[in-house]
Amino acid sequence: MAVVSPFADETPKSITRFITVSLLLYAVAVLILLNWKTAWDHQLLPLYVLQGIMFITAAGAMLGGMAFNFRVWSFILGQNCCLGLCATAGCFLPGAFILFYAIGTASPVLFEWEFMEIEPIHYVDLCSTAEWKDFKGGIYFEGGALTQDDSMPPVIKLDIQQCIWVEPNNPDVRSGYWTPCFARLRPVFTCDPRLSKTCTNPRACAWAITASEASEQSEPDPPKAPDCGTPGVCGMVYRMNFFMPFMSANSTSMKTFHQLLETLGRRFPGSLTADSPLLILANPAELKRAGGEAVERFYKLLIVYVPLGAVLGLLVAAARAMASWQTSESTQTDTADDSVTPGSPTLKNHSD
Numbered sequence: 001m002a003v004v005s006p007f008a009d010e011t012p013k014s015i016t017r018f019i020t021v022s023l024l025l026y027a028v029a030v031l032i033l034l035n036w037k038t039a040w041d042h043q044l045l046p047l048y049v050l051q052g053i054m055f056i057t058a059a060g061a062m063l064g065g066m067a068f069n070f071r072v073w074s075f076i077l078g079q080n081c082c083l084g085l086c087a088t089a090g091c092f093l094p095g096a097f098i099l100f101y102a103i104g105t106a107s108p109v110l111f112e113w114e115f116m117e118i119e120p121i122h123y124v125d126l127c128s129t130a131e132w133k134d135f136k137g138g139i140y141f142e143g144g145a146l147t148q149d150d151s152m153p154p155v156i157k158l159d160i161q162q163c164i165w166v167e168p169n170n171p172d173v174r175s176g177y178w179t180p181c182f183a184r185l186r187p188v189f190t191c192d193p194r195l196s197k198t199c200t201n202p203r204a205c206a207w208a209i210t211a212s213e214a215s216e217q218s219e220p221d222p223p224k225a226p227d228c229g230t231p232g233v234c235g236m237v238y239r240m241n242f243f244m245p246f247m248s249a250n251s252t253s254m255k256t257f258h259q260l261l262e263t264l265g266r267r268f269p270g271s272l273t274a275d276s277p278l279l280i281l282a283n284p285a286e287l288k289r290a291g292g293e294a295v296e297r298f299y300k301l302l303i304v305y306v307p308l309g310a311v312l313g314l315l316v317a318a319a320r321a322m323a324s325w326q327t328s329e330s331t332q333t334d335t336a337d338d339s340v341t342p343g344s345p346t347l348k349n350h351s352d
Contacts, residue, residue: 012317012324015075019310019317022068026306029061033102037110040245047249058099065095065306072313094305101298109298112291115236120284126190126232127205127270133237133277138284143191144233146208146225146281150194155222158183158260163253164213164246181247183211183257184222187268188233188279203270207261208235209278213244226283236287238278 036054039045045053066088073087101109118137125131126141146152163181168174188206191199208223228234240248247253258274265272 010071010075012321015072015313015317019072019313022064022306023310025060025064026068029057029064030302032057033061033098036103037113041241054103058103062095062099066091068306069309072309076309076312076316091305091309094301098298098301098305101294101301108291108294110242111287112295114242115284115287120234122230126188127203129205129277135237138234138236138287140228140230140234140284141232143231145189145192145195145202146186146223146233147192147195148189148202150192153186156185156264158185158257158264160247160253160256164250179213181211181213181244181253181257182219183209184220185209185261185264186223187265187270187272188281189268189270204265204268204272205270206277206279207272208281209238210280211238211244213246223281226281226286228283229285233279233281234283235279235281236284238280240278 032053036050036057039050069091070085070088077087101107104110115136115138118135120138120140121132121135122140123142124139126144132139159180159182161180162178164179165176166179167176186208187204188208189202189204191202193199193202210220210223212220226234240254247257261274261276265274265276
């Protein structure tokens, strides 16, 4: 026996009111998801306040969105509760991907918004770091190599075991604890003597880095030379507060990180220090293309998750309201006709 949905017989007026209020709340949540990164970058709010707002927004968007879809799809699909549940289950993945794209540390959407709106610069001297270390877009260097004598130096593993302090929501169950941060680094040299006859004095001027915090599933892969379509290396300047926000907010962890970098830099020729730029090695053109596709998917998911059901719900409510009005009009007409049938006192009095 099918379970009857509690919202199948909801009146068009009540569902319309519910959808209208839900759309307004959804619009507020979307605005927060689209602009929280700006508030983070410009420090418009204290960290704990912004984290609280994001937690409430994420929970509300996910749980509230699922509740909204169950109520609306139950109204649309009718009496069978299982149909409403199945339609609601289909909305789970769009909701989860929306949160990943909006707040995930590996989100290509955030990456696109942060870096790729700026046109890249070309033919940049690797060791003229003052010219590009604060640039926020893609960079194509005039030279650069990860190898020396046509051999890749061993990757540098920089792991900070006590990196981020986590305070559980329920301290009675578990006390606070430390989680690690992982970084994989390689020096970026101006050139490789084995590969270039003009390379007589190779210097290391920047770090190539990949990194992750404890929330990531696995340790990061080592940096690799990308296919830039040019003779030199290419990439973007790495900003710790974007890719490792919790570590960058911990002054002790950042101090440890800089001390380790300072010590490592002395191993290589050149002026490599803890203050040398950190580079993500990747082709900016490829990242821009992938980021643009991710942004397009993100906006499509925003439309599918709540507005699609809202529009269909309003259309069904309008159709049912119209059908109810037509039925009411028809009933009133039939009642009027019955009141003036032949042989009624009204007609008799009229004949008299």
